[in-house]
Amino acid sequence: MKEIIQKMLIIALSFHLFACDGAKEEEKLEQESEAYANQLSLNVDSIALGDPVRGKKLYLQCRACHSLKKGEPHKIGPNLYSFYNRSAGFKDDFKYSDALSNSGIVWDYQYLDLWLENPQSLIPENKMVYVGMRKKRDREDLIAYLLIETQQ
């Protein structure tokens, strides 16, 4: 009997610990979200924005080819610092495809969304090898993250 009670106690305790961990993790995420939201309201005009914390994870799909911060070197793709609302192909020291340089596109929210959904259909023969992000919500979240991270 004693043994059974002991076992039950251990089980109850581990559940409790587990739940605490979960709560802590959630709290951390909430704080991170809040910090992002503060930056957003400071820096970006009021467009419907997704969840940058989720966007950070989605950015793993881009990270091999792009850096985001001021002064970081280009990778396979251009460094994206301050790209938002600028003309496609604006970095003088990156060799873009003619298709992208001559597209006449400005990276506002709408074009960026179309680009991420399907780069080849927006600008045929561009040289970004990426199939596209199908889900609207994913793109919203990724864009929220990109807008924040490429401002500094």
Ligand code: HEC
């Ligand atoms: C395999 C490498 C690769 C991946 C993965 C990739 N890109 Fe690119 N990206 C490029 C290249 C190369 C270009 C330049 C294309 C051209 O010149 O035609 C580019 C161009 C861009 C541009 C236009 C920049 C400018 O200066 O006009 C944006 C914005 C962009 N990528 C965002 C993303 C995002 C966001 C992701 C992740 C979803 C991503 N890319 C994934 C290689 C990549």
